[in-house]
Amino acid sequence: MKGVVWVLVVSVLAAAWMPLSHCSKKSVGLARKEDIPYIKCQVCELLAKELYKQVHNKKAEIAPKKISEYQIIEIAENVCNLKKVEADWILRIDIVEKEDRLELVEQDSEGQCNSECKTIERACQEVIGYSDTDVAEYLYSSKPDIDSLHNYLCKDLTKTCSTKAPPVPKDRAPGELFVAKSSKEVEMEKLLKSMEGMPGAPGMKMYSRDDLMNMKNFGDEDSDDNDDEDEASFPSKLGKVLRAKESGKRDWRQMIKKGIEDTSMTLKKHANKVSNHIRQWWRGKKTTTSKKRLKTEL
Numbered sequence: 001m002k003g004v005v006w007v008l009v010v011s012v013l014a015a016a017w018m019p020l021s022h023c024s025k026k027s028v029g030l031a032r033k034e035d036i037p038y039i040k041c042q043v044c045e046l047l048a049k050e051l052y053k054q055v056h057n058k059k060a061e062i063a064p065k066k067i068s069e070y071q072i073i074e075i076a077e078n079v080c081n082l083k084k085v086e087a088d089w090i091l092r093i094d095i096v097e098k099e100d101r102l103e104l105v106e107q108d109s110e111g112q113c114n115s116e117c118k119t120i121e122r123a124c125q126e127v128i129g130y131s132d133t134d135v136a137e138y139l140y141s142s143k144p145d146i147d148s149l150h151n152y153l154c155k156d157l158t159k160t161c162s163t164k165a166p167p168v169p170k171d172r173a174p175g176e177l178f179v180a181k182s183s184k185e186v187e188m189e190k191l192l193k194s195m196e197g198m199p200g201a202p203g204m205k206m207y208s209r210d211d212l213m214n215m216k217n218f219g220d221e222d223s224d225d226n227d228d229e230d231e232a233s234f235p236s237k238l239g240k241v242l243r244a245k246e247s248g249k250r251d252w253r254q255m256i257k258k259g260i261e262d263t264s265m266t267l268k269k270h271a272n273k274v275s276n277h278i279r280q281w282w283r284g285k286k287t288t289t290s291k292k293r294l295k296t297e298l
Contacts, residue, residue: 032118038165041161043123050079051149069136075136127154271288
């Protein structure tokens with residue numbers, strides 16, 4: 001039940017600020033595996049830089065405590081996974097065609113994740129592979145500077161930069177343009193990623209307004225008057241959140257808080273109602289079975 005609650009809560013958050021055009025299904029770019037050999041060494045260099053930066057930031061965040069090896073392993077495991085905040089650095093990288101090579105250019109803001117984003121993620125995963133714990137152990141025990149970490153990761157451990165990247169074929173189709181996200185998109189996605197790791201929040205997904213409105217019949221049809229009122233008010237509460245966003249009269253943070261509170265309250269009541277029906281059914285079944293057994297004995 002907790003999973004359902006979180007799915008719907010995240011739906012409220014997503015629909016509360018997203019334009020309808022973003023709520024509709026859209027194709028997600030796939031990694032261009034054929035591009036990986038041309039960018040792999042550059043990805044490794046950026047990865048080393050990012051690992052160093054994130055470990056350094058984590059140390060500053062938890063000071064005066066010392067960073068643990070487990071915390072460094074967690075960074076190394078997540079830094080190439082776009083579902084995790086540690087991999088947000090990938091969203092700021094643009095693949096630019098330059099003569100017979102591809103160049104990775106860091107942008108000032110995060111961009112929409114299409115095929116280029118997925119390609120960099122795939123290249124990053126190929127670089128670090130099963131070496132994440134080795135890199136984490138090296139960072140923890142040796143406390144290297146950026147140059148030492150780059151040499152260890154890209155030359156000694158993975159051999160990624162041991163050879164020069166081949167020239168790009170002339171008939172290669174160019175990649176898509178870099179399209180920056182709005183600040184609200186960036187902030188909302190970070191919020192969703194942070195919520196995904198919470199207990200009872202697996203497989204969160206976004207829904208369109210129509211999908212949300214169709215959820216009004218969630219739960220049991222036979223209910224008490226109070227439950228009917230809650231059921232009827234459920235979509236209207238979501239509608240209020242949506243309308244408030246459209247009119248621009250309420251701060252979006254307040255809408256998130258209100259949406260979570262209202263949705264959680266209603267779903268808890270539905271859960272209790274269904275649970276009561278099951279208990280009543282089970283008691284009735286046990287009573288019927290006992291009567292049959294007694295009749296047989298007589």
